[in-house]
Amino acid sequence: MIRSHLLARRIATSMAAPTSSISASSSAIDVISRKYVHHPVLSSAITSPPPLVAAPSITAANSLNSLPLRSFSSSSARKLGSILSREIAEETEASYSSPGELPPELAELHSAISQDWTILEGITGMGGGGGGTGSGASVRMFKKEGGSNGAKIGIVFHCQDTEEDSLFNENELYEDQAADEEEQEDEEETTAVRFGVTVSKGGKTVVMQCRSNGEEGDLSVESVAVRDGDTESVLLALAGGEGLHASLYQGPEFTELADDLQEAFQTYVEKECGIDGDVAAFIAMYADYREQEEYVDWMKTAVGVLA
Incomplete structure (x- = not known):
């Protein structure tokens, strides 16, 4: 067959x-x-x-x-828009305050800090009173009173320049050592925010990169460098993401300095620059607030363009 x-x-x-x-x-x-x-x-x-x-x-x-291409295209846009709208609603509902309104605890701290500091959001505009425009991701602060030697003092930070910081809190041992001989530790995740402190005089600026370790107000100095320019121009450059020029000397490895010199820089930032525990806590809390605001604005812009 x-x-x-x-x-x-x-x-x-x-x-x-x-x-x-x-x-x-x-x-x-x-x-x-x-x-x-x-x-x-x-x-x-x-x-x-x-x-x-x-x-x-x-x-x-x-x-x-x-026909299928147009159908798939409109379907994917609707799906993306629906998910973004859902996320916006969830973030808004979970917020403790209305959009653009500071949470109560942060609002109280903001009011106290504003007595000594001018706080600007954005990367353009120099004066106080809302002179900053553009994205609020970058925040600049100008000390209203100069240092003891007449130097101008400023702070700059970005709401996304953060990292998780693990803090290990040692629990008390049980009274009955026979029942539990191992030491117990609880790991708590907090957010550390990096920020720059500028001290300017005579057209020269010292930039001290610091770190605020969460809302507890702890801070530490991580590096010290020197740049040309006054406080306003250096802060604006740092807020715009320029950082420290790679062609310039970046300063010594801070941890390799003498211990008493490291401590002296730390004390200078706290005492002479006026960056105490409240200011450090404000930086950490305000960075978290600005990141949340920017995230919601990002989703609103995306859904308006893509869906």
């Missing part, structure tokens, strides 16, 4: 050959036809020509191809 099928396909192929070859093989086909006319498989292959298939319409094919 397999051979019969193969022979049938060969016969069908020969019947579909060009006209020039049909006359040459017509006698052979007649012989085969008479011989296999009663064969159950070959008779249908010999007597029935291959069916003709109409070519598909180009216009119809293009229409079929374009």
